[in-house]
Amino acid sequence: MNYADFARQLETINGIPITAFKEDTKEIDWEGVKENIEFLINNGLKVVVPSGNTSEFYAMTLEEAKETTKRIVEYVNGRAIVVVGIGYSVETAIDLGKHAADCGADAVMIHMPIHPYITKEGAIDYFKNIIEALPIPSLIYFKDPHVSDSVLAELAPLEKLVGVKYSVNDLPRFKKTVSDIPKEHNIAWICGTAEKWAPYFFHAGAKGFTSGLVNIYPEKSLELLNALQVNDLETVWKVWHEVLPFEDLRAKYNNGNNVVVIKEAMELVGLRAGVTREPVAALNAEDKEAIGQLIKQWGLQRSEEVLS
């Protein structure tokens, strides 16, 4: 594999698919998962990232995470790049990563360690041990503001580190890190905080962004991506204003609403998302009303062709 070429392919929307759970049992609704993947691919998504936070990775057992990987690689069937989220202890992450490779996934995204105590050298060891143990390339999901960016600088020379999903909304810090790490290391810099922050991160050197919005309104995410790529600022800010109420609704309750807003919006327009698992419950009446209004305002009426 040419890692540099691969990194360039990641510089687009990194779509995080929701995981459909059945309303009654909260079991995974595999038909729903499949329909959602078809929806993403049919709408032009090039990079799909199962086992992300918006996929409710931490509400699944390890066995469920593995089964999701296996099935989503099958469903995608080469039509997009599949980057699988992995995490937990080093040993568990390597186990999940090897399984992803065995299933035919293209790369992994290593979550920030869930361990409450992290030192700089310890974080370097954590990521490095995982990256070097896997046969497929890795992205790092960098989201803890207390961990130094020098961790990324130390790891950047690793050939198999191909990207960073940067999720600390500190633009000067991000800009400095992108500038300081040599271009020859071929890191794909991805804004990890979606459409709301993408314009600022692109301005500071990002070349792609993550998205949960793609699960419901991929046209808007792609419109934003295209506008950012050609620096059409008029369109950028138009789309940004359109999607802001949605992203702000997701951000409520310290992001508690992150996934449930997407899922309930999907159900409103006839997409199959089901419910969220604990520790996230259904929207309250006020937020339900707000998402209903927004769907109406967006004019989202999906025809059967788009859904299938």
Added chain:
Amino acid sequence: MNYADFARQLETINGIPITAFKEDTKEIDWEGVKENIEFLINNGLKVVVPSGNTSEFYAMTLEEAKETTKRIVEYVNGRAIVVVGIGYSVETAIDLGKHAADCGADAVMIHMPIHPYITKEGAIDYFKNIIEALPIPSLIYFKDPHVSDSVLAELAPLEKLVGVKYSVNDLPRFKKTVSDIPKEHNIAWICGTAEKWAPYFFHAGAKGFTSGLVNIYPEKSLELLNALQVNDLETVWKVWHEVLPFEDLRAKYNNGNNVVVIKEAMELVGLRAGVTREPVAALNAEDKEAIGQLIKQWGLQRSEEVLS
């Protein structure tokens, strides 16, 4: 079981044992784990909490966590109460909790969900589903300031919820919660932020505190507990000043040093702790120097009798 009586037994030091890892392979050093448990019991600890954060729960695989539970219950052998930390997804937490019960553990401590998105109703469902599925009583480890204390108020009537390890250092908030929840629910209120914060939490209604210090200097932890119980404030503040430099060293790097300070201190006095796993690395030279000085200042010279 009389849950009220059991809750009263938790109102003491909840000692979180470190997990000894071998220096070369970072495998669990079972001899070290056993020696540490003996040390805690011989020094008068009444409540032992394996799979806490200071035990590096999140740096272990699920299989290792289960094996640790099994062995520590055996090592303790009825000489103290064993409360086992459990967490991850609801299904995984229930699996870990049932395993703990099967091993003969007395109770579980449910970690705050690691899921990055938490809603109030979702948190209630998370804890309730786990508490009700287990045959042994539960404590909640409450540490996310963004989650409302009304979650605790909702859950307090559950008979099998016997305690809260409260780890948000907001004393007025804690006081109000303790006051608002009826005494008849028999909740053991435990300060979850150890010796440094215990005096303030006791003043606000706590009746016990967690401790990592017990792994190295249990006499001091017990001196503090006894002084707090009889409201001997002179001794309270004396001990508090003595342990503060240790706790402050543990708090460095956004608590990155939490466990490694204990482990390196233990090694310095001849206790068997080994190394920390990723994402925590060894102390830097400055911190190593500081812990060496403190051990000297404390006059910690352990005789063979205390160690065995």
